[in-house]
Amino acid sequence: MTNPDAPYHAHIYYDPAERPVAAALRDDFGRDPAILFVGAMTDRAVGPHPIAQYEVHFLARAQDAVAALIAATGLRALVHPLTDDDLADHTTLAHWIGEPVELDVTVLDPPGVNQGIARFGGADF
Template sequence: MEAIKRPVNVHQAYHAHVYFNQDTLEFARDLCHKAGEQFTATIGRVHEKLVGPHTMWSCQIKFSTKVFDDIIPWLEENRNGLTIFVHGLTGDDLADHTTYAYWLGDPVAIDLSGL
């Protein structure tokens, strides 16, 4: 079995996608809101539907290499069992969601068919 790739700070910018379901919606919303307050990060919509390649409901957090070393440990400590998909932003969507894909928690299937 392949080891889960932990986030590494090697890109200029990142997305973190917090995955949740109906039972964890409010916790995830609060987690993303707090991340936006504590860090220089842009918080996207809380999607209660599947969006893009994501096979679970999600909320996107966009941040730079400058806050990576602070926000990643904070997300790990505060995710309370939620899975968070972290990937670099290189301009190559397929590589970003595969080669530059990292996980906090259990990996979730990504639908690469549209990339």
């Protein structure tokens, strides 16, 4: 069983036509006390993410609610825990909402050095 206080991220993906829906969802997340951090909308590729996205930080206990909000919009998202293994977090430990996006896993932190953990709840890319 997952620790309910374990850190999680969701990466919300959007294309230019979906940007208004993504922005509205971002605003909704900003009013939700279960959400610890909402990152800036990044209208370009960044890190392993090849298309526009933003990240949302929350605890494992909020995962079902966060996933339901995302799914209701029809947007694509990658939801994953934050462990010390960035590659596993973005692949084998992750789940997709909607159609997956092919990530550039070559830029992820090496096992044991997940810099996302240090940013949890306070910073994005």
